Amino acid sequence: MADYDHIPTLKENIDRATVDSVLSLDVDKYKYGFETDIESDMAPKGLSEDTVRFISAKKNEPEWMLEWRLDAYKRFLTLTEPTWAKVHYPQIDLQDMYYYAAPKSTPAPKSLDEVDPALIAMYDKLGVPLREREILAGVERPNVAVDAVMDSVSVVTTFREELAKVGIIFCSIAEAIREHPDLVRKYLASVVPVSDNYYATLNSAVFTDGSFVYIPKGVRCPMELSTYFRINEKKTGQFERTLIIAEADSYVSYLEGCTAPMRDENQLHAAVVELVALDNAEIKYSTVQNWYPGDKDGKGGIYNFVTKRGDCRGANSKISWTQVETGSAITWKYPSCILRGDGSRGEFYSIAISNGHQQVDSGTKMIHLGKNTSSRIISKGIAAGFSDNTYRGQVSAHAKAKNARNFTQCDSLLIGDTCGAHTVPYIESRNGSAVFEHEATTSKISDDQMFYCQQRGLNEEEAVALIVNGFVRDVLQHLPMEFMVETQKLIAISLEGSVG
Amino acid sequence: MTTPILEIRNLHARIEEREILKGVNLIIPPGEVHAVMGRNGSGKSTLSYVLAGKEDYEITEGEVLLDGENLLEMDPAERAAAGLFLAFQYPIEIPGVATMTFLKAAINAQRKARGEGELSTPDFMRAVKTAGTELNVDTDMLKRPLNVGFSGGEKKRAEVLQMALLQPKMCILDETDSGLDIDALQVVSKGVNALRAANRSMLVITHYQRLLNHIVPDVVHVFSDGRIVESGDKDLALQLEAKGYADFDGAAA
Numbered sequence: 172m173a174d175y176d177h178i179p180t181l182k183e184n185i186d187r188a189t190v191d192s193v194l195s196l197d198v199d200k201y202k203y204g205f206e207t208d209i210e211s212d213m214a215p216k217g218l219s220e221d222t223v224r225f226i227s228a229k230k231n232e233p234e235w236m237l238e239w240r241l242d243a244y245k246r247f248l249t250l251t252e253p254t255w256a257k258v259h260y261p262q263i264d265l266q267d268m269y270y271y272a273a274p275k276s277t278p279a280p281k282s283l284d285e286v287d288p289a290l291i292a293m294y295d296k297l298g299v300p301l302r303e304r305e306i307l308a309g310v311e312r313p314n315v316a317v318d319a320v321m322d323s324v325s326v327v328t329t330f331r332e333e334l335a336k337v338g339i340i341f342c343s344i345a346e347a348i349r350e351h352p353d354l355v356r357k358y359l360a361s362v363v364p365v366s367d368n369y370y371a372t373l374n375s376a377v378f379t380d381g382s383f384v385y386i387p388k389g390v391r392c393p394m395e396l397s398t399y400f401r402i403n404e405k406k407t408g409q410f411e412r413t414l415i416i417a418e419a420d421s422y423v424s425y426l427e428g429c430t431a432p433m434r435d436e437n438q439l440h441a442a443v444v445e446l447v448a449l450d451n452a453e454i455k456y457s458t459v460q461n462w463y464p465g466d467k468d469g470k471g472g473i474y475n476f477v478t479k480r481g482d483c484r485g486a487n488s489k490i491s492w493t494q495v496e497t498g499s500a501i502t503w504k505y506p507s508c509i510l511r512g513d514g515s516r517g518e519f520y521s522i523a524i525s526n527g528h529q530q531v532d533s534g535t536k537m538i539h540l541g542k543n544t545s546s547r548i549i550s551k552g553i554a555a556g557f558s559d560n561t562y563r564g565q566v567s568a569h570a571k572a573k574n575a576r577n578f579t580q581c582d583s584l585l586i587g588d589t590c591g592a593h594t595v596p597y598i599e600s601r602n603g604s605a606v607f608e609h610e611a612t613t614s615k616i617s618d619d620q621m622f623y624c625q626q627r628g629l630n631e632e633e634a635v636a637l638i639v640n641g642f643v644r645d646v647l648q649h650l651p652m653e654f655m656v657e658t659q660k661l662i663a664i665s666l667e668g669s670v671g
Numbered sequence: 672m673t674t675p676i677l678e679i680r681n682l683h684a685r686i687e688e689r690e691i692l693k694g695v696n697l698i699i700p701p702g703e704v705h706a707v708m709g710r711n712g713s714g715k716s717t718l719s720y721v722l723a724g725k726e727d728y729e730i731t732e733g734e735v736l737l738d739g740e741n742l743l744e745m746d747p748a749e750r751a752a753a754g755l756f757l758a759f760q761y762p763i764e765i766p767g768v769a770t771m772t773f774l775k776a777a778i779n780a781q782r783k784a785r786g787e788g789e790l791s792t793p794d795f796m797r798a799v800k801t802a803g804t805e806l807n808v809d810t811d812m813l814k815r816p817l818n819v820g821f822s823g824g825e826k827k828r829a830e831v832l833q834m835a836l837l838q839p840k841m842c843i844l845d846e847t848d849s850g851l852d853i854d855a856l857q858v859v860s861k862g863v864n865a866l867r868a869a870n871r872s873m874l875v876i877t878h879y880q881r882l883l884n885h886i887v888p889d890v891v892h893v894f895s896d897g898r899i900v901e902s903g904d905k906d907l908a909l910q911l912e913a914k915g916y917a918d919f920d921g922a923a924a
């Protein structure tokens with residue numbers, strides 16, 4: 172239904188002429204009131220109110236969602252880019268980007284023969300099935316359909332049906348906005364407010380993809396939920412939005428990403444992930460992140476600026492983040508937990524590997540608000556090549572967080588002399604009963620260890636991979652089985668060329 | 672004459688400008704066990720490191736052949752794959768890497784280097800179990816990170832276990848007996864003796880004649896100031912035990 176009465180008040184900043192011309196057009200087709208042809212696959216270049224309207228229209232969103240996005244956009248205009256992270260990159264020109272279905276800046280490869288041989292070599296080592304490679308490498312007209320790769324529509328349908336039997340909702344965020352508006356309105360931005368930070372605000376205005384999960388009271392999700400099973404709209408958005416809600420006494424384990432590197436045309440990725448755990452609920456969120464880090468000079472790599480936050484809203488609820496980070500040119504990421512419910516628990520297990528010219532600034536925040544809350548942080552940073560790897564962590568206890576407990580262990584491993592590792596802990600306690608422990612180590616792979624392994628027959632790269640896998644063992648153990656095995660291979664590959 | 676497993680000719684090596692090996696000559700034919708005894712600091716471990724290819728040393732003169740092949744041209748991993756094994760005097764800790772994982776990685780790395788296929792997990796498990804039982808290494812220890820928190824004796828047993836699994840041509844045991852209690856000495860010696868074979872040779876570095884009652888050597892060498900100054904049969908060890916090294920100092924030609 173056209174709602175053109177509404178338009179002039181909604182967008183006071185748009186000049187009268189535009190509004191008039193919109194109003195004079197076919198109302199149904201242009202019900203969202205902007206100039207761009209919505210049949211087009213591309214949003215106008217740059218960030219504007221029109222872009223926001225275009226995206227919302229493309230997604231067939233209800234009016235309330237459009238307003239929500241426009242509100243975020245207005246707030247965004249008042250913000251400036253943060254500079255506190257220890258990463259350096261050329262200024263990102265937000266007006267020089269596309270926010271929906273960007274045209275390819277370089278022509279897509281026509282077959283695997285035209286794909287960067289380094290990428291093919293990596294697929295070999297990871298054992299990526301042949302039929303999946305064309306999709307991952309972004310071949311123009313792959314011989315298989317995306318949904319065939321994602322284990323065919325029927326499998327996904329069966330999968331969703333099985334979940335539906337126990338009342339679990341697992342769908343794209345766009346579908347959730349249309350089909351489950353009450354849940355979305357109740358929880359969206361309830362963990363990461365629209366105005367939380369520069370990238371989160373930007374995401375709120377222009378997000379285009381992401382997952383929605385709802386686990387009803389008392390239900391233990393019978394399988395690991397993986398983005399792999401959710402049919403993505405053809406292009407993975409650069410601005411993803413994920414919302415996971417676990418009702419009282421429920422449990423869910425969610426896997427994001429995959430070990431195979433994906434070619435992606437988008438330079439900037441700014442996702443927002445929100446988790447809500449109610450009384451006694453548990454959410455386990457695991458990520459393996461292996462975006463194309465760029466060529467050997469770092470060109471073409473991805474900037475990954477993510478806001479991930481879990482809210483332990485209910486008593487005795489638990490949220491744990493486990494992440495393996497290897498890709499991206501620049502990573503800026505701090506999965507956090509708000510420990511609001513009494514007796515709630517937050518965990519953060521992280522492996523961050525940087526090589527070449529990669530820059531990683533990652534860590535976590537544990538905000539203790541409730542009584543008897545506890546948190547545990549285990550971070551393993553591995554830096555090689557010319558990379559820079561920073562752990563930034565904050566642990567705080569509110570005055571009411573009686574008996575809050577935190578244990579943090581932060582280990583860095585340096586490979587070679589040209590990389591850097593840094594640990595930046597912020598600890599803040601506003602009550603005397605809180606006990607926070609922090610341990611940090613920085614080590615190097617010793618020549619003696621290398622020689623010992625080589626004496627047993629391992630070559631330099633095998634020796635480094637083995638030692639690094641040992642270094643990250645405490646974290647690996649927290650990954651679901653399938654991710655664990657793949658991650659060990661991925662670690663070896665990420666560190667290739669780091670010695671000798 | 673059959674090709675010796677190990678042949679060292681006039682080997683000189685230095686570390687940080689200081690010459691440690693000053694002309695080592697040694698030939699070990701297939702199947703023989705040679706013992707090396709010598710004062711602290713005389714260069715025994717240095718010899719074992721140089722043979723295994725540790726980077727820190729500069730070889731200024733000499734030649735080493737492993738089963739007829741130029742050993743000094745190979746990198747350490749190639750030497751291992753070619754059949755050279757060193758049981759370290761001070762085994763190194765590898766945190767987080769389960770002993771079992773390490774063993775499997777080592778075996779498969781060597782097989783790969785020799786162009787052989789990976790050992791299947793059941794075959795590997797069987798081999799580990801057999802070797803472990805023989806050396807009194809229980810499965811619990813195999814699950815622990817390699818050498819981390821192992822007692823001195825456990826470390827030495829783990830070294831011999833690796834040797835048994837890797838089936839090398841040339842075994843160098845650097846003071847494998849030090850730190851072993853009486854029972855463990857028996858067990859380890861039994862394990863080493865079980866590995867004696869017509870096509871496998873051993874160089875056993877020790878300070879104690881007692882070990883040589885268990886692992887009876889074909890030849891005993893006295894090492895002094897960077898070279899071998901005397902060689903003889905197993906009775907030479909008894910002689911050393913009685914008189915000490917004084918008689919042999921400066922005896923080299």
Ligand SMILES: Nc1ncnc2c1ncn2[C@@H]1O[C@H](COP(=O)(O)OP(=O)(O)OP(=O)(O)O)[C@@H](O)[C@H]1O
Binds near residue numbers: 691709711714716717
């Ligand atoms: N990095 C180094 N720099 C200088 N000198 C070294 C270095 N490493 C070893 N050495 C010296 O080389 C000499 C030989 O040492 P080596 O460890 O080979 O002796 P060893 O015969 O094995 O003694 P032990 O019976 O005590 O084990 C010693 O004097 C030692 O101090």
Ligand SMILES: [Mg+2]
Binds near residue numbers: 760
């Ligand atoms: Mg020594």
